[in-house]
Amino acid sequence: MAAYNMLRSGRDTVRLSRVSMDAVSQINDYTGKGIEYIERIGSLAKDRAVIENEYSSKMRALIKKHGIRPKGQETELMNSVSFIRGYYDFVAGLQPIAAQHEIIAENLKTNVIPFAMQKIAEYKQAKKQLEADNANLQKHMTNVISDMNKSLKEYSKQFKEAEAAMLKYAKAEKNMEISRLELEKTKNNYQVRLGSLEESKQSYAVMTTKANEEQAIHYDKKLPQLLENYRRLHTNRILDTVEILNKCVEAESSVHPIIGSCHNDMRKDIEKIDPVKDGNLVVENLKSGHPRPLPFIFEDMGNPKTFLAGSGAGSIETIDSTFKKGTLMSKKEGKIIARKQSMHQKFFGSGSNDKKDTGDYGTLPPQQRARKLQGKIGDLEKEKERAVQSREGVIKMQMAYRENPKLGNPVDCDAQIAQYGREIDALCADIQKYRIQLDDVNAQLNVGGLTANSINGSDTPPSIRSVSSASSGVTSRVNTINDSHRNGGGARRGSFSGSNGGSDVDPCVTNGHGKDELYEECAPPVLGEAIAQFAFDGSQDGTIRMDPNEKLWLIEKDEGDGWTRVRKENNSADGFVPSSYLKTTWYK
Numbered sequence: 001m002a003a004y005n006m007l008r009s010g011r012d013t014v015r016l017s018r019v020s021m022d023a024v025s026q027i028n029d030y031t032g033k034g035i036e037y038i039e040r041i042g043s044l045a046k047d048r049a050v051i052e053n054e055y056s057s058k059m060r061a062l063i064k065k066h067g068i069r070p071k072g073q074e075t076e077l078m079n080s081v082s083f084i085r086g087y088y089d090f091v092a093g094l095q096p097i098a099a100q101h102e103i104i105a106e107n108l109k110t111n112v113i114p115f116a117m118q119k120i121a122e123y124k125q126a127k128k129q130l131e132a133d134n135a136n137l138q139k140h141m142t143n144v145i146s147d148m149n150k151s152l153k154e155y156s157k158q159f160k161e162a163e164a165a166m167l168k169y170a171k172a173e174k175n176m177e178i179s180r181l182e183l184e185k186t187k188n189n190y191q192v193r194l195g196s197l198e199e200s201k202q203s204y205a206v207m208t209t210k211a212n213e214e215q216a217i218h219y220d221k222k223l224p225q226l227l228e229n230y231r232r233l234h235t236n237r238i239l240d241t242v243e244i245l246n247k248c249v250e251a252e253s254s255v256h257p258i259i260g261s262c263h264n265d266m267r268k269d270i271e272k273i274d275p276v277k278d279g280n281l282v283v284e285n286l287k288s289g290h291p292r293p294l295p296f297i298f299e300d301m302g303n304p305k306t307f308l309a310g311s312g313a314g315s316i317e318t319i320d321s322t323f324k325k326g327t328l329m330s331k332k333e334g335k336i337i338a339r340k341q342s343m344h345q346k347f348f349g350s351g352s353n354d355k356k357d358t359g360d361y362g363t364l365p366p367q368q369r370a371r372k373l374q375g376k377i378g379d380l381e382k383e384k385e386r387a388v389q390s391r392e393g394v395i396k397m398q399m400a401y402r403e404n405p406k407l408g409n410p411v412d413c414d415a416q417i418a419q420y421g422r423e424i425d426a427l428c429a430d431i432q433k434y435r436i437q438l439d440d441v442n443a444q445l446n447v448g449g450l451t452a453n454s455i456n457g458s459d460t461p462p463s464i465r466s467v468s469s470a471s472s473g474v475t476s477r478v479n480t481i482n483d484s485h486r487n488g489g490g491a492r493r494g495s496f497s498g499s500n501g502g503s504d505v506d507p508c509v510t511n512g513h514g515k516d517e518l519y520e521e522c523a524p525p526v527l528g529e530a531i532a533q534f535a536f537d538g539s540q541d542g543t544i545r546m547d548p549n550e551k552l553w554l555i556e557k558d559e560g561d562g563w564t565r566v567r568k569e570n571n572s573a574d575g576f577v578p579s580s581y582l583k584t585t586w587y588k
Contacts, residue, residue, distance in 0.1 A: 042116035052105035059098035089269035100255040107251035148211040155204035162193035391420035528554035528586035544575030
């Protein structure tokens with residue numbers, strides 16, 4: 001029983017050692033998982049740096065795409081209105097923000113990722129060392145316990161042999177038939193076994209004492225020290241994890257003041273947008289300055305009964321053929337009256353030979369032309385001033401050469417002075433030419449009821465024509481031609497009103513023989529149909545109003561001037577509209 005208790009005590013010691021080893025193994029696994037989280041933070045910082053670099057590059061591409069002014073919009077007006085300047089200032093303000101995101105990526109690469117990699121390597125090495133220390137402790141303790149168990153087995157073996165020898169000696173001593181020699185031999189064997197038992201007992205006692213001492217040292221000093229090293233490793237690892245996370249935050253928060261400053265600058269640029277000033281600027285730059293057209297003249301065609309009363313019944317066929325063909329044949333003279341000019345010819349002439357050259361910027365409306373001329377004069381004045389200053393510099397250099405011939409030959413400056421003089425004379429001539437044109441335009445504006453103060457006193461730059469309605473250049477053409485039409489072509493219509501003031505009906509036009517002949521323009525044939533894409537007010541003479549999606553008949557094609565003659569679908573009116581406002585379908 002005593003031997004069994006001793007064996008159980010040895011097994012308990014081994015089991016406790018295994019429990020301790022398992023606990024340390026769990027701590028070691030936990031340490032490895034903690035290091036894995038540092039690796040995850042480092043991987044996160046790497047991926048974040050890549051994303052920040054991609055964001056910065058894509059932001060720069062976006063700025064390049066939306067920060068370039070579209071072709072055809074580089075006008076002085078578009079560069080002057082505040083909302084466009086505000087937009088481009090806003091886009092430009094994104095540039096430093098993109099740069100700050102690049103700095104975030106650089107901070108992550110410089111401050112976070114190397115630090116994380118360094119700590120990961122350190123903690124992996126420390127974990128490996130602690131694993132080795134724990135293995136050595138467990139191995140040493142296992143060896144001590146193993147030696148104790150071996151001595152215990154030897155002691156148990158000697159005990160059993162001594163016990164058997166004692167029983168044999170006791171039986172032999174009671175047996176009267178055994179010889180004295182055999183009894184003495186049994187006794188000697190028993191005494192030898194007792195000696196071996198005592199030696200094994202002493203050896204076991206020594207090993208047990210040693211095992212107890214080593215176990216005490218293991219659990220009281222070595223194992224607590226190992227656990228303390230693990231605890232210190234965990235504490236430092238967690239502190240370094242916190243520091244790495246703070247570095248990640250600092251990499252971004254360090255640029256927040258700069259980004260905030262960029263946002264403030266962008267807000268200031270946005271606050272500079274002035275809608276009232278922009279509206280006034282657009283109106284001032286895009287108004288044409290055309291004089292107001294003359295009032296419309298009522299043209300009385302007379303009474304058709306006069307023609308019927310003078311022609312008789314036999315002329316009905318002639319009248320019908322006249323209406324169809326658009327011409328009239330005089331019976332007596334055989335003279336053909338040509339069809340009167342079309343609406344297109346009445347407004348714009350029959351060809352390009354009647355175009356009038358109005359000088360520089362002649363295609364612009366008066367007020368816009370005046371602004372262009374003023375800008376041109378200002379540029380020429382600056383060039384003249386530069387030429388004058390250059391000539392004065394050459395003159396001073398020539399004077400210095402004359403005072404000190406060693407510096408240079410004064411004669412060499414004469415050609416350059418003469419060249420500057422010719423340039424100044426040419427610039428003066430151009431300035432005078434443009435001033436004369438400007439005076440003419442100002443005179444037109446004064447005649448039209450406008451003052452030049454709206455131009456001269458304006459601080460707005462010149463601008464191009466508006467394309468949101470009918471071309472202002474065409475408007476000028478129409479007004480000019482309308483005036484000549486009222487003075488010239490309108491006289492033809494005036495000839496239809498007779499000179500007999502007392503008559504209550506207007507007589508028709510008569511030839512030299514007293515035969516009344518009447519000319520009427522027949523309705524032009526329909527050449528196609530069109531759908532209005534935009535609204536047009538038709539405020540000019542010879543044009544008609546149209547609404548979006550309104551269906552119209554095409555009766556004359558565009559002859560290259562941008563106008564097409566159309567007729568209402570109900571045949572109530574016809575006139576010219578901008579060709580670009582129509583979606584046309586021509587009949588074949």
